[in-house]
Amino acid sequence: MSELKFTVEQIVWQEVPGEVSLAFLFSGCPLRCEGCHSADTWKADIGTELTADYLQGRLKRYRGLISCVLFMGGEWQPEALKKRLDEVRAAGLKTCLYTGLERSELESVSDGLIPRLDYVKTGRWHAALGGLDNPASNQRFVNLHTGEVLNRLFIRQVPAAAAGGTAK
Numbered sequence: 001m002s003e004l005k006f007t008v009e010q011i012v013w014q015e016v017p018g019e020v021s022l023a024f025l026f027s028g029c030p031l032r033c034e035g036c037h038s039a040d041t042w043k044a045d046i047g048t049e050l051t052a053d054y055l056q057g058r059l060k061r062y063r064g065l066i067s068c069v070l071f072m073g074g075e076w077q078p079e080a081l082k083k084r085l086d087e088v089r090a091a092g093l094k095t096c097l098y099t100g101l102e103r104s105e106l107e108s109v110s111d112g113l114i115p116r117l118d119y120v121k122t123g124r125w126h127a128a129l130g131g132l133d134n135p136a137s138n139q140r141f142v143n144l145h146t147g148e149v150l151n152r153l154f155i156r157q158v159p160a161a162a163a164g165g166t167a168k
């Protein structure tokens with residue numbers, strides 16, 4: 001199976017801080033995290049193939065409105081994913097990958113993925129640790145140009161009054 005198939009496509013504002021992203025959720029993740037919110041996409045043969053033509057059509061439709069394309073999965077078809085990443089960058093947009101793998105694991109899946117990304121979210125889902133909005137999370141969101149971990153941008157700040165503080 002080498003096709004990149006997606007089951008959901010949407011515009012998102014929060015998944016990549018500071019960017020308006022066209023996001024695709026791909027099928028076929030084999031990691032089987034307990035409590036996965038996308039367990040219905042585990043089967044690899046479901047969804048619509050993200051072809052070059054389809055992607056170009058979406059990039060044309062959203063030109064000037066989006067700044068990034070977010071790939072939620074897809075690392076299991078690295079050659080197809082690399083082609084789509086190259087096409088996104090050629091259109092002048094940023095790229096982000098959400099993967100359940102650790103960075104070292106991602107590099108072993110394909111050594112050409114990281115250089116094609118501006119941002120990456122790594123780490124399996126562990127319900128007890130939570131996602132990026134939880135300070136205890138094992139997951140990391142990284143700006144690959146600076147190496148900066150940006151998890152703090154996902155953690156909702158509680159207003160001082162709501163937290164029991166006093167207004168100045």
Ligand code: SF4
Nearest residue numbers: 029032033036100125
């Ligand atoms: S890595 Fe993500 S999509 Fe894959 S099983 Fe874990 S939570 Fe689900």
